[in-house]
Amino acid sequence: SREGDTGVKLEVNERILGSCTSLMQAIQVLIVASKDLQREIVESGRGTASPKEFYAKNSRWTEGLISASKAVGWGATVMVLSVNAADLVVQGGKFEELMVCSHEIAASTAQLVAASKVKAGKDSPNLAQLQQASRGVNQATAAVVASTISGKSQIEETDNMDFSGMTLTQIKRQEMDSQVRVLELENELQKERQKLGELRKKHYELAGVAEGWEEETEASPPALQEVVTEKE
Template sequence: MSQPRDAGLTASELNIHDAILESALAVTNAIANLIKCATDSQEEIVAQGRGSSSHAAFYKKNNRWTEGLISAAKAIAVATNLLIETADGVIHKTHNLEQLIVASNEVAAATAQLVAASRVKADFMSKTQDRLETASRAVTEACKALVKAVKTIAAKQLEQQEASVDYSKLTRYEFKVTEMEQQVEILKLEKELTNARKKLAELRKFSYHDEEEE
């Protein structure tokens, strides 16, 4: 995301890119702090729970918790990489704004998973866990800010598109054709939405099954 700017971009496009970069970097910075806090929390939990046993023995004894923590850490890594890739893609026009919103939501979901996994073994009133919870909220807020920025950009782009069309200049025939085209487009999108939801449900079923086998 740190590549030089395209000299051919308009001032409006540069502002959009700057807004996306600023919001995406805020998320990645919050994630970096989250990972640090999660590591501190994990070390505290192991130190307090293992007694005189080794780290390996503690992880083996608490294998379900360990698996949950590893799964959450993997989810964070994948979601962060997707976010960076998508933000870069939006800037270089290989990805769209909707993909960036989904990537941001994935980061927020993975963050919640990580905190939940840590919370299972954390001591009540643990300062380390409190810092992790605070870091988690910072990631969530940064993700919300990114989504808000993207939606604002999308709304402005839609306004510009609508402003470029003067329906008052259409003949009655042209108006009717345009109206029918929009109805057809809506039906196509509704069908695509139904199919996409079915596919997502199948993917999630496979994902849950895959996690149970690991």
């Protein structure tokens, strides 16, 4: 970006990159805290059993923990790929992707903490560390969204067309083209929202079957009920 961009585009790129870097650092802290707490849970709860036996015995809890961890990792991976395409960020098309990744990471982090709380001791220092790391991730994701929205606004302002040299006919043509594009985008938005709703519905159905939410909600302790509610 420094080689090919100057002014606003360079400023936007560097600001977004800085916020994304801070988020990656926060995720790293979260992962370490999660591993420490998971080790504590296994050691305190397995008795004479091996870690493998403990996970097998608590398979539904393990699946929920793995699912949340994978979701955090997926969001981070997609974000890294987006940021690596730095020139594309300021040339359009990637701002929304960064914001979606940020929201997914925040939601997955909350799920990870909720799943961990099910088996963790109430006064566990490792649980406190994980919750603190979770707050750090939330603050960092908010910073990414804020910098992305601000950057998108700046880029759009600099890309505004100059109509001063256009004739009446040219302006009228541009106006008609713009109206057509607005209608096309509104139609696309409606279809995409319907698609998103169906995808979310199917995702929750598949996740519920895979992790046994229905069975768990009928005969699970209050702490696990909390995780189920959080996931829904």
